[in-house]
Amino acid sequence: MTSPSAPAVETGYPWPIETTRLANGLQVVASEDRTAPVVCVNLWYDVGSRHEPAGQTGFAHLFEHLMFEGSAHVAKTEHMRLVQGNGGSLNATTNPDRTNYFETMPAEHLELALWLEADRMGGLVPALTQETLDNQREVVKNERRQRYDNVPYGDAWLRLLALLYPVGHPYHHATIGSMEDLNAASLDTFKAFHQQYYAPNNAVLTVAGDASPADVFALAEKYFGLLEPVASIPPAPANHLTAPAATPARETVTAAVPAPRLYLAHRTHPFGTAGYDAITVLAAVLGNGRGSRLYQRLADGARIAQPDYIGSYGVDLAHAPAPLIITATAKDGVSVETLEEGLSEVVGSLVTEPVTPEELSRAKALLTTAWWRQVSTVGGRADTLSRYATQFGDPGSAAYRLPQWLAVTADDVTEAAAYALRPESRVTLTYLPESNEEAA
Amino acid sequence: MTLIATRPDAGDARPYTFPDLQRVTVDGGTVIGAHLPGQLLASAMLLLDAGAAHETSGREGTATVLAKSLEEGTAERDSAAYAIALESLGAELSPGVDWDTFRAGVSAPVPQLLDAVRLAAEAVRTPRLDPDDVNRVRDDEVTALRMDWAQPGPRADAALRADLFGAAERFGRPMHGDPASVSEVTVEDVVAFHRAWLRRPGVLLVAGDLDTLDLEALGAAAFAGTGGEPLAAEAPLGVPVRAERRIILVDRPGSVQSTLRIGHRAPERATPDYVQMTLAATVLGGAFTSRLNHLIREVKGYTYGIRGSYAMSRRFGRFEVAAGVQTAVTVPAIIDTIGEIARTQEFGVSEDELAVARSWRAGQLSVEMQTPGSIVGALSTLVVHGLPDDYYPTLRAEYLETPLADVSAAAAEHLQPHGLTLVVEGDAAIIRDELVAAKIGEVVDAQI
Numbered sequence: 001m002t003s004p005s006a007p008a009v010e011t012g013y014p015w016p017i018e019t020t021r022l023a024n025g026l027q028v029v030a031s032e033d034r035t036a037p038v039v040c041v042n043l044w045y046d047v048g049s050r051h052e053p054a055g056q057t058g059f060a061h062l063f064e065h066l067m068f069e070g071s072a073h074v075a076k077t078e079h080m081r082l083v084q085g086n087g088g089s090l091n092a093t094t095n096p097d098r099t100n101y102f103e104t105m106p107a108e109h110l111e112l113a114l115w116l117e118a119d120r121m122g123g124l125v126p127a128l129t130q131e132t133l134d135n136q137r138e139v140v141k142n143e144r145r146q147r148y149d150n151v152p153y154g155d156a157w158l159r160l161l162a163l164l165y166p167v168g169h170p171y172h173h174a175t176i177g178s179m180e181d182l183n184a185a186s187l188d189t190f191k192a193f194h195q196q197y198y199a200p201n202n203a204v205l206t207v208a209g210d211a212s213p214a215d216v217f218a219l220a221e222k223y224f225g226l227l228e229p230v231a232s233i234p235p236a237p238a239n240h241l242t243a244p245a246a247t248p249a250r251e252t253v254t255a256a257v258p259a260p261r262l263y264l265a266h267r268t269h270p271f272g273t274a275g276y277d278a279i280t281v282l283a284a285v286l287g288n289g290r291g292s293r294l295y296q297r298l299a300d301g302a303r304i305a306q307p308d309y310i311g312s313y314g315v316d317l318a319h320a321p322a323p324l325i326i327t328a329t330a331k332d333g334v335s336v337e338t339l340e341e342g343l344s345e346v347v348g349s350l351v352t353e354p355v356t357p358e359e360l361s362r363a364k365a366l367l368t369t370a371w372w373r374q375v376s377t378v379g380g381r382a383d384t385l386s387r388y389a390t391q392f393g394d395p396g397s398a399a400y401r402l403p404q405w406l407a408v409t410a411d412d413v414t415e416a417a418a419y420a421l422r423p424e425s426r427v428t429l430t431y432l433p434e435s436n437e438e439a440a
Numbered sequence: 441m442t443l444i445a446t447r448p449d450a451g452d453a454r455p456y457t458f459p460d461l462q463r464v465t466v467d468g469g470t471v472i473g474a475h476l477p478g479q480l481l482a483s484a485m486l487l488l489d490a491g492a493a494h495e496t497s498g499r500e501g502t503a504t505v506l507a508k509s510l511e512e513g514t515a516e517r518d519s520a521a522y523a524i525a526l527e528s529l530g531a532e533l534s535p536g537v538d539w540d541t542f543r544a545g546v547s548a549p550v551p552q553l554l555d556a557v558r559l560a561a562e563a564v565r566t567p568r569l570d571p572d573d574v575n576r577v578r579d580d581e582v583t584a585l586r587m588d589w590a591q592p593g594p595r596a597d598a599a600l601r602a603d604l605f606g607a608a609e610r611f612g613r614p615m616h617g618d619p620a621s622v623s624e625v626t627v628e629d630v631v632a633f634h635r636a637w638l639r640r641p642g643v644l645l646v647a648g649d650l651d652t653l654d655l656e657a658l659g660a661a662a663f664a665g666t667g668g669e670p671l672a673a674e675a676p677l678g679v680p681v682r683a684e685r686r687i688i689l690v691d692r693p694g695s696v697q698s699t700l701r702i703g704h705r706a707p708e709r710a711t712p713d714y715v716q717m718t719l720a721a722t723v724l725g726g727a728f729t730s731r732l733n734h735l736i737r738e739v740k741g742y743t744y745g746i747r748g749s750y751a752m753s754r755r756f757g758r759f760e761v762a763a764g765v766q767t768a769v770t771v772p773a774i775i776d777t778i779g780e781i782a783r784t785q786e787f788g789v790s791e792d793e794l795a796v797a798r799s800w801r802a803g804q805l806s807v808e809m810q811t812p813g814s815i816v817g818a819l820s821t822l823v824v825h826g827l828p829d830d831y832y833p834t835l836r837a838e839y840l841e842t843p844l845a846d847v848s849a850a851a852a853e854h855l856q857p858h859g860l861t862l863v864v865e866g867d868a869a870i871i872r873d874e875l876v877a878a879k880i881g882e883v884v885d886a887q888i
Binding site for chain 1: 442443444445447448449450451452453454456476477478479480481511519520523524526527528529530531532547548549552576579580583584586587589590591592694695696697727728729734737738739741742743744764765766795796799800802803804806807808809810811812813
């Protein structure tokens with residue numbers, strides 16, 4: 001091997017960033033890159049499923065669907081037709097923390113994208129009808145069936161959240177919501193939801209790609225500048241959770257699954273903290289790739305876990321200690337007890353066996369590639385800047401994440417493991433195939 | 441009013457360009473490089489004429505077992521050392537098989553790409569293929585397929601494929617095999633497949649900053665020790681279509697959705713109708729505002745999403761509609777789907793719909809081709825189908841300019857609403873009687 005090693009990384013964001021704030025409170029971020037004639041418009045609204053009160057689970061996400069169904073000057077179905085019909089790609093997602101909307105367009109359609117976003121930020125309510133709500137409620141119920149209810153292990157995330165976060169905590173319920181709550185959703189609730197949260201002073205607008213900051217700021221002022229801010233935006237329900245949990249939790253599910261599977265989960269640190277950076281590196285050392293401890297020891301070494309279904313990852317939530325999830329699926333003939341023993345032992349090794357320099361540099365190299373992949377498109381870049389502006393008040397702080405990962409030491413990983421991965425704070429979710437029922 | 445009522449016009453468009461290509465020939469192999477100045481990541485793919493079509497009957501999945509065995513150690517190092525060497529570059533190997541090719545891809549920061557390609561070539565050209573490892577990988581693959589087949593979809597896919605191409609034919613069997621065929625794969629099969637097909641030079645595709653990357657050195661790494669002549673192309677398989685519709689029921693007790701896979705055969709990728717067919721299928725089932733998604737998701741609320749498209753390889757193609765629909769509306773969803781296919785076949789497309797399809801397809805050639813990985817994928821299409829270096833600018837112009845009459849004519853010729861095979865994977869106890877009563881076509885049970 002003769003190639004030079006990677007130069008020290010001083011920034012994870014080597015593109016310009018300019019920001020402004022309109023009089024109505026809208027934060028605007030522009031990141032120019034003329035490499036390709038494409039531009040991404042990305043909006044983060046600081047509202048997610050964590051804001052949902054009891055009885056209204058799934059509302060933030062169902063609302064996201066309604067945002068594609070027309071607004072004051074955009075007819076039903078026209079939003080999609082205008083974006084795709086001008087060559088663009090678009091989508092939106094909702095998670096516990098926030099809701100994001102984005103479209104990547106050929107650059108000559110930047111103004112169209114901003115017009116569409118402004119129209120649904122300021123003019124959704126007049127276009128919202130019972131018919132649209134009823135239709136999208138059915139679409140979302142089908143989304144739940146397709147993603148969670150009709151798939152083996154599909155409800156694991158729903159169960160893990162409920163085990164990780166106590167009743168009443170904003171992360172306790174899953175973003176997709178319950179069928180019961182979705183059925184009860186009324187039109188007035190959604191109109192109120194929009195008026196409360198879809199305000200310029202509760203959003204960040206980022207434009208990345210083939211556009212100058214001056215043009216971006218002028219167009220933002222033109223299309224969003226006259227929208228009224230909302231005086232008091234209701235905060236998410238109170239959240240006084242300390243990490244990690246003080247007692248273990250365990251759930252065993254017998255279901256139509258093809259093999260026994262385990263999920264171990266822990267509350268760690270909130271995304272964006274030094275503690276969570278250590279958890280991110282820890283997750284890569286433990287369970288990212290064939291060189292990881294889990295793969296080497298359980299898939300390759302002891303050969304008790306299926307090689308395609310073993311790993312660990314953090315879920316990057318910022319408003320409470322975020323989950324680390326570790327999963328493995330038993331090979332044929334291996335009992336779930338054997339698998340759990342093996343998994344616990346490898347997780348415990350992070351405290352008892354210091355991470356070697358080789359393990360640490362492998363994990364950091366994989367994280368480096370993952371970071372550069374994330375920012376290799378204007379869409380990935382815009383979403384990253386919107387995140388850092390929304391969650392940390394400064395899009396420029398996106399540049400620090402990669403250097404901060406690379407600064408994590410072996411001791412930091414050991415310390416993070418000792419703090420967050422103790423058996424007494426562990427959530428253990430076990431899936432057993434139905435045929436095991438009689439044998440058990 | 442605080443909103444601006446008038447929709448803005450488009451600004452001036454910059455001319456479309458595809459990255460500049462460079463070619464070098466090294467050790468009997470060809471390197472094709474696409475220049476992406478300033479990109480921090482680079483991607484490479486070793487593309488070999490070694491697709492699943494070469495597999496022996498009854499041993500479907502041999503190439504997939506081989507792909508998964510490549511990282512179990514090489515002539516130089518064992519599996520753990522290999523994983524750590526490669527991953528310490530920030531790279532992971534993505535070996536894969538399709539009908540036409542065997543591919544091994546790596547992505548890494550630009551300074552690490554050469555070492556990553558050396559390691560990729562080491563695994564592809566000189567894998568250890570220790571019998572114990574191959575047997576274990578084979579057993580793991582059987583288990584992994586069982587895991588996969590427990591999800592909705594793979595059994596329906598297999599049932600459709602078997603009906604369209606014949607269960608006894610290679611192209612009528614799943615591309616990656618099924619649990620039964622993979623369990624029959626032997627060490628000798630895997631070693632023989634490697635010896636026959638993975639030691640030919642092939643083509644190395646590279647996308648990244650070519651001011652920094654050395655294509656000669658990359659080619660030398662990829663092609664060292666290889667030999668053999670390129671393979672002759674084989675004839676397309678033709679487009680037989682059923683005389684009558686047929687419904688194949690795949691039972692999935694307790695399923696809350698029915699998984700639909702509806703299709704018929706179509707021409708191979710080289711068809712002169714490729715652009716017209718793509719545009720017609722975009723109107724019918726490609727775009728979000730397509731006829732199928734509009735009616736079945738946005739109007740009826742039967743599904744989270746429904747797509748229809750042509751998929752084409754060197755020797756064959758097929759048209760397919762895929763969706764998951766709520767169990768209770770299985771039959772109405774199928775009737776509506778057939779209705780939209782029939783309407784498109786009979787009456788063609790409208791100017792408004794076609795305008796969306798044109799611009800979307802054309803725009804996607806910029807919007808979805810920003811990364812080294814996506815450019816490498818685009819290069820592989822050029823190589824596999826023998827297309828010229830200026831193909832993408834030409835394709836873009838054709839999307840924008842092909843006359844409506846030609847698109848409607850392609851829909852008329854290449855949609856077969858009366859010859860559809862309709863696979864329904866769902867709770868048979870609930871949906872069977874209604875499916876039979878609907879008289880859409882003969883209802884049979886899947887032999888899967």
